[in-house]
Amino acid sequence: MFQETQQNIKHKKTERLFRILFLMMVLLLITPVLMILGTLIVKGGPAISLEFLFTNPTNGMTEGGLFPALLGTIWLVVVALLASVPLGIAAALYLSEYAPDNWLTRAINLAIVNLAGVPSIVHALFGVGAFVIFFDFGTSILAASLTLAVMTLPVVIVATRESLQAVPQAFREACWNMGATRWQTIRRVVLPNAISGILTGIILEVSRTAGETAPIMFTGAAFYLPFLPESVFDQTMALALHLFVVATQVPNVPPSMPYGVALVLISIVLLFNAMSITFRMYLRGQKKW
Amino acid sequence: MVNPSQDAPAQAKNKKVLIENLEIKYGDTVALTDVNLDIEANEIYGIIGPANSGKTSFLNCINRMDDMRPNMSTTGRVWFNGIDVTNWRNLYSLRRQIGVVFPLPVGLPLTVYNNVALAPQLSGINKKADLDEIVERCLRRAALWDEVKDRLDSLGSLLSGGQQQRLTIARALSQEPDLLMLDEFSIAVDPVTTMRIEDVLKELKKEMTIILVTNLVQQAQRLADRTAFFLNGRMVEMGKTEDLFAGKVQHQETLDYIEGRFG
Amino acid sequence: MTGRAVNNTIQTDDSPDLDWYIDRIVQVLMFIGGISAIVLIIGIFIFVTREGISFIFNDLDFAEFFASPRWRPTSEWRATYGILALIVGTASITGLAMMIAIPFSLGSAIFISEFATGKYKEYLKVLVELLAAIPSVVWGFIGLTIMNPLIIQIFNVPVGLNVLNAGLILGLMAAPIITSIAEDALKAVPDGFREAAEAMGATKWQVIYKVVLPAAKNGLLGAVLLGVGRGFGETMAVLMASGHAINLPENIFDSVRALTATIAAELGETAVGSVHYQSLFTIGIFLFLITFMINLTADLVVRGVKKG
Structure with a gap:
C-alpha cells in the first residue's frame, strides 16, 4: 500500500514534468511569433493613417500611400472568388453527394491534396504558361486571379465538403423517399444547412488569396502603376507584392513605410481569418438538429 | 408510358403490389431471397420478424431506393399497380406515389410548415392557399396539429421524438400516397402516441394501401389484415393475421416467434 | 380540396x-x-x-543540370545551367527548418491534444490557426528586417541573410501547419484506447507514449511529410531571407539560394521563349514532380492508417 502511494507520487511528478515540457514547446513556438507581430505593430503603427491607406505612392514609392495596391488586392480577390467559389462548391457537391467510392474519386481527392501542395511559384509558372500565354489574357487581373483561384480552390472544396458531410444522411434519405431528385434534395435541404459552413470556407479563402505573392508576380501584378485598373484585362498593383517591392526593390524608403505595408497586409489577412474562425465557432453553438 | 398489360401476369393487374422471386444482395451478401407475395388494395399488410431479417431492404425495393445505394442489387419482379417498377424510368415520379415512415423520426431541418409543404411543392403545387390547406389537413390527420399550430415556423428537427414521428407521417401523407410504408414507426415513440398513430392508420386504410413493418407482434395483430413473417433473409410464410395468431401456421418458427419464444 | x-x-x-x-x-x-x-x-x-x-x-545536359553548382544562365561567353547549388540551398534551408519545426510541432500537438482542456485548448488551436495564416511575404520581410540584424548581432557574422535565417523563418512558418495536422491525427485516436490504458493503471505519459503515439504514427508521419513539402515549395520567405547567393553552404551562416526563389527572382527578367526562360520552367517541372511525390507519399501513409 505504502509503496503504491510512493509510486503514485513519482508518476504525478513525471506527468507534471512532461506537461511542463510540452507547454514550453508550445510557448517557444508561439512567443517569437507574437513578439514579431508586436514589433510589426510598434514599428508599422505610426505609418498607418487614412492618408496612407487612401493615397497613391509618390516620389518613386518612397512617400505617399498604398491605395492602388489595396484596391488591386480587392480586385484580385473578388475575381479569384468568382472563379473558384462556383467551381469549388460544384466539386465538393460532387464528392459529397454524387461520387461513388471508386478509383476516380480517390484520384480527385489526391488531385485536391496536390493542388494545395504544389509550390506557389509553380502555380505562377502555370499561370504564365496557361492564362498569360496560351489563353492570351496577357499579364492582367484576369490571369492573376485565375492563377490564385486554381491555387486556393482546395480551400473552398475542403470547407464545403466538410459542411456538406455534417448534414446527416437521414435528411437526404427522407427527401429521396418522398420522390425528391438528388438536386431537389441538395437545393432544398442540404445546401441551406451547409451554407454557413461554406461561407466560413470562403472567408478563409479571402484571407489566403490576399496574402499570396508568388502566383501574381508574373501573371498580373505590377511593381508600380501610375493608374488604377479599369477592367480585368488591366494590370494592377497588389498589397503583398507591394510589400516585397518596398522592402527589397526600392532604394531610400523610410523604414516605417514597409512596416506600415506589412501591418496593413497582415491585418487584412488575420482579420478575415479571425472572422472565419469566429463564424465557425458561432455556428458550432447553433443547434439545428 | 408503360403499358400495364404488357407481359404483366394477370393477377398483377388486380393487386396493389405483387412480388415475384425477389432477391436482394448487398455486394455478395444475400439480404433477402425467394420472396413471393401480393398485397391487395386498401389492406394493411403486416410484416413481422426479428432484426436483420430483410424487412427494410424489402421496402427499399418497392419504392426503388435500391437505385440510390450503389452496393445494393436486386433480381426478381416487383409489380406496383400492374407495372413492373424495375423498369420504371422516372423513379422520382414512382416514389412520389409511395409514402415512407422510418424507424427513427426524421424531422427535416426546415420549418414544421415546410416539412409538410415540401412534397406538394416538389410536385408543383405552389399556391399559398393550397399549401396551407394541405399542411393543416395532414398535420391534423397525423394528430399533431393541436401541438404545433402555433409554431409552424419552428424547426421540425427540434420537435420531440414523438412529435417528429407524427411530423414524418404528416409529410408522408402530404404526398397523397397510393401506398404508405411504415418501417417500425413506434421504435422511438411513447405508447400513447403509438396508439394515436394506430387509430390514424385504421382511418387511412380507407384511402390507401398500407405496408406495416413492425417489431411488435401485437401491433400487427391489432392492425394488419394479412401478415408475412420474415426470418433470416427469407419469407417464412404469409397468411391472414387472425389465422396466424390463432395458431394456423405452416411453420413452427412462425408460431414460436408470434408467441415470443425468440425475437 | x-x-x-x-x-x-x-x-x-x-x-x-x-x-x-x-x-x-x-x-x-x-x-x-x-x-x-x-x-x-x-x-x-x-x-x-x-x-x-x-x-x-x-539544351539540357542532365549531368550538368543536376551535378554542377554553376547556375549562370546569363553568362555572355558560356551559359551554364547547373542547379546543384540551388538544390543544396533548398535542402539545407528545409532541413534546418524541419529540425526546428518537427520536434516543436509534435510537442505542441501532443500538448494541445492530450494535456490542454476546455477553453484553453480552443484558444491554443485558434492561435495556431492564425499563425499558419501569416502570408509568406510577411515572413520574408520579418527575416529581412528583424532576424537579419539580430543574427548579425548575436553571432557576430557579416551577413544575417543565410541558411540560419531562412531556416528559422521557414521553421516558424511550417510549425503551425504541422502542429494542426498532427493534432488532427492525435484527435483521431479513439478515446477508448486512452481509457483502456488508463484503466490498466498507465500514467498519462505512458498512455501517450505507448498507446496514442503508435496509433497516430502514420498520421503524424503524414503531417511531417506535408510540412516538408510545404517548406520545399516555399518561395517568397526563402527568397527574402536566404541571401539569394549561389553557393554551396559550408555552415548555417552562409547565404544560399533556393530553387523556388531562383524562378521568382529571374522569370521577370527573361524573354518569353528564351533558353533561360525555358530553363526556369524546367526547374518548375522538377519542383512539381518532387512535391507531387511528397504529397502522394503523405497521402498513402495517411490512408494506411485509416485502413488499419
Missing part, C-alpha cells in the same frame, strides 16, 4: 419530367466540377512542361 378519393386514378406515367432532366443536367455539371481538380493538376503539369520542353530536349 378534400381528401383523395378512394378510387383514385392510378398514375402509370413513368416518363421523365422537367425535374428529372434538371437533375441529370446538374449531375453532369457537378461531375465536371468534381473532375476539375484532376484536370487542373494535369493542366499544371502540361502547361509548365509546354514552356520548358524545348529546353529539356535541346
